[in-house]
Amino acid sequence: MANFFEDNDDLLFYFERGVDWAPLVALVEHDFQSPGGPADLDEARGTYRDMLSMIGELAADEIAPKAAEIDREGAHMVDGEARLPAASEAIFQRIRELDLHGLALPRELGGFNAPMVVHFMVAELFARADNSVMTHYNFHSGIALALLFYSIHEGSTRFDHDQKQIIGTRFAAQIREMIAGDAWGSMDITEPDAGSDMAALTCRGEQDEAGRWHLTGQKIFLTSGHGKHHIVIARTEADKPGLSGLSLFLAAAYEDDGAGGRRRLAALDRLEEKIGHHGSATAAVTFDRTPAELLGARGDGFRLMLLLMNNARVGVGFEAIGLCEAAYRLARGYAAERRSMGKPIARHEMIADMLDEMRTDIQGLRALAIESAYWEELQQRTTTKARLHREPEGDDARRLHREARRYGERARRATPLLKLLAAERAVDSCRKAIQIHGGAGYTREYGAERLLRDALVLPIYEGTSQIQGLMIMKDSLTGMMRNPQGFLRELAQARWRALSARDPIERRVARLAGLGLSAQQHLMQKTVGAKLRELGKHSPTEWSTRLLGNWDPKRDFAYAMLHAERLGRLLGDVAILEILLEQVRRHPDRRELLERYLDRAEPRCNFLHEEITTRGDRLLRELRAGASAELDAAE
Numbered sequence: 359m360a361n362f363f364e365d366n367d368d369l370l371f372y373f374e375r376g377v378d379w380a381p382l383v384a385l386v387e388h389d390f391q392s393p394g395g396p397a398d399l400d401e402a403r404g405t406y407r408d409m410l411s412m413i414g415e416l417a418a419d420e421i422a423p424k425a426a427e428i429d430r431e432g433a434h435m436v437d438g439e440a441r442l443p444a445a446s447e448a449i450f451q452r453i454r455e456l457d458l459h460g461l462a463l464p465r466e467l468g469g470f471n472a473p474m475v476v477h478f479m480v481a482e483l484f485a486r487a488d489n490s491v492m493t494h495y496n497f498h499s500g501i502a503l504a505l506l507f508y509s510i511h512e513g514s515t516r517f518d519h520d521q522k523q524i525i526g527t528r529f530a531a532q533i534r535e536m537i538a539g540d541a542w543g544s545m546d547i548t549e550p551d552a553g554s555d556m557a558a559l560t561c562r563g564e565q566d567e568a569g570r571w572h573l574t575g576q577k578i579f580l581t582s583g584h585g586k587h588h589i590v591i592a593r594t595e596a597d598k599p600g601l602s603g604l605s606l607f608l609a610a611a612y613e614d615d616g617a618g619g620r621r622r623l624a625a626l627d628r629l630e631e632k633i634g635h636h637g638s639a640t641a642a643v644t645f646d647r648t649p650a651e652l653l654g655a656r657g658d659g660f661r662l663m664l665l666l667m668n669n670a671r672v673g674v675g676f677e678a679i680g681l682c683e684a685a686y687r688l689a690r691g692y693a694a695e696r697r698s699m700g701k702p703i704a705r706h707e708m709i710a711d712m713l714d715e716m717r718t719d720i721q722g723l724r725a726l727a728i729e730s731a732y733w734e735e736l737q738q739r740t741t742t743k744a745r746l747h748r749e750p751e752g753d754d755a756r757r758l759h760r761e762a763r764r765y766g767e768r769a770r771r772a773t774p775l776l777k778l779l780a781a782e783r784a785v786d787s788c789r790k791a792i793q794i795h796g797g798a799g800y801t802r803e804y805g806a807e808r809l810l811r812d813a814l815v816l817p818i819y820e821g822t823s824q825i826q827g828l829m830i831m832k833d834s835l836t837g838m839m840r841n842p843q844g845f846l847r848e849l850a851q852a853r854w855r856a857l858s859a860r861d862p863i864e865r866r867v868a869r870l871a872g873l874g875l876s877a878q879q880h881l882m883q884k885t886v887g888a889k890l891r892e893l894g895k896h897s898p899t900e901w902s903t904r905l906l907g908n909w910d911p912k913r914d915f916a917y918a919m920l921h922a923e924r925l926g927r928l929l930g931d932v933a934i935l936e937i938l939l940e941q942v943r944r945h946p947d948r949r950e951l952l953e954r955y956l957d958r959a960e961p962r963c964n965f966l967h968e969e970i971t972t973r974g975d976r977l978l979r980e981l982r983a984g985a986s987a988e989l990d991a992a993e
């Protein structure tokens with residue numbers, strides 16, 4: 359019997375040694391005092407391990423063999439309702455029988471109460487088997503978790519401090535329905551004229567005289583959007599344009615009449631015809647005065663959305679790793695069998711090089727993914743604990759909020775780097791898998807082409823690669839502006855370590871960290887430089903206000919925006935190297951991986967640094983000239 363968990367040494371490393379489970383499991387299990395829970399850390403880890411091993415077998419033996427069939431049949435419409443492929447339906451029936459939908463949900467709500475880190479490892483196993491199964495699986499537990507999180511956040515979840523368990527939560531009925539596998543949800547953001555630009559959203563939330571909310575507008579590209587429970591972001595404040603006028607809602611798209619019939623409250627317009635993810639239903643839905651419930655406070659929709667967006671992006675990171683594993687193992691197997699010019703193609707230098715890069719990328723990405731998942735979960739669980747605390751403003755709660763902020767900073771740094779790098783490398787790895795298969799890769803016979811079709815959406819959904827780049831760049835420049843001394847100190851330390859660290863491998867990592875900081879410094883100098891040149895045209899009395907206030911992102915940050923994605927790739931490699939270096943200190947057997955990753959990352963980082971610091975002026979001049987010409991024409 360095959361097993362996608364047990365056959366993966368790198369994943370096993372994290373489970374056995376690479377994750378510091380103690381603080382996390384103590385939070386998850388309320389210091390091992392929750393009823394029905396494990397007595398201690400060993401028992402908890404033993405149960406997670408059994409669970410992962412069982413799911414590894416399910417993924418390998420029952421899901422992966424159906425992937426081609428699922429891709430061929432695809433999700434489709436029957437009598438106005440969406441249907442998953444028959445093989446997917448059978449898999450989800452098995453998942454229901456095994457009670458896997460509530461993996462990371464609290465025991466008292468019918469879940470298994472595993473950490474999210476375990477949930478993400480499961481996501482990787484499912485994605486390696488079939489990407490569509492993984493995405494749909496996530497829209498049961500993911501939406502249930504989101505509802506619980508929002509309820510805790512707004513204060514509508516009650517917690518018994520003596521029993522250490524939840525005794526009431528606003529969306530208990532919906533959460534139980536999703537855990538049971540009887541319904542699932544979706545996250546409804548995108549509209550025909552608003553994707554990356556959420557400030558342009560137009561779907562409306564309106565309140566009637568009795569105070570009831572209704573939604574009107576169309577949402578498109580919704581993964582598993584044929585489901586029942588829609589978390590929808592909509593505009594409620596007509597007088598507030600942009601992001602501050604948005605609120606978050608829960609709306610049921612249909613209700614069952616108890617006699618096998620269904621009354622639709624929102625229309626299922628269509629399923630998109632896509633190039634990949636065929637087994638996943640991607641729906642367009644129209645709300646027309648559809649009843650909805652407000653989540654949290656009015657006008658707080660964008661902020662609430664952001665609270666969970668990191669989680670979704672970590673999920674895409676693990677999804678990408680699953681796909682990379684599938685591509686690498688498929689290509690490695692083929693390259694060992696296929697012979698050309700007297701030897702297996704795996705022994706030809708260029709093919710061996712591609713396989714080596716694929717393997718190294720997976721391990722580097724997994725290091726970053728586990729880091730993101732770990733800090734994100736610690737941050738969320740600590741915030742939750744503080745909110746459920748008996749005295750929300752007490753010293754203990756304040757300490758918890760401080761801790762959560764610290765964890766959150768680490769998660770926020772790592773997550774956009776993961777989303778950007780993992781998504782782009784999944785595409786790259788899947789393309790290499792096709793290339794290694796030669797002509798056979800271009801046919802449907804081996805499934806390499808399916809992997810590439812599935813991978814191509816990863817740099818698009820949950821925030822495109824360009825949007826991740828902008829977030830990374832914004833955080834980097836804001837950090838530098840807030841604390842220029844801290845930045846310069848960090849740069850000096852990296853340069854010093856690059857010269858003086860005892861271990862040569864640490865010197866190499868520090869040199870690349872220095873390159874990352876130097877690229878950020880260059881972007882800052884270009885940004886401020888443009889502003890300083892602008893000052894020359896104005897009276898010195900205006901300099902202070904013109905320099906410190908009045909920033910126009912389109913004009914002042916153009917150079918930084920041009921290089922934002924490159925900066926993300928460079929900082930992503932540096933982040934991975936720093937995590938691996940830290941691992942080597944505790945686990946010397948990880949040194950071989952660090953050396954292998956460095957060998958790949960060094961020329962890449964040099965090149966990215968060179969690009970960031972030497973090019974871009976010509977294009978920006980042309981863009982500015984084009985914009986002035988457009989303005990002239992308009993006048």
Ligand SMILES: Cc1cc2nc3c(=O)[nH]c(=O)nc-3n(C[C@H](O)[C@H](O)[C@H](O)COP(=O)(O)OP(=O)(O)OC[C@H]3O[C@@H](n4cnc5c(N)ncnc54)[C@H](O)[C@@H]3O)c2cc1C
Pocket residue numbers: 544545546547548552553554555578579580581582632635640815818819820821822823824825828
């Ligand atoms: C299979 C699939 C599943 C999806 N699932 C969901 C879902 O469950 N829920 C949901 O709400 N949405 C979902 N989406 C939608 C997805 O999140 C959006 O497609 C994505 O956010 C991009 O928006 P857009 O398509 O409108 O592209 P646009 O925003 O129009 O972007 C087009 C291009 O311009 C770039 N761009 C835009 N603005 C900038 C900028 N300021 N600087 C630089 N470049 C920029 C983008 O990076 C992109 O390359 C899904 C999409 C697909 C294909």
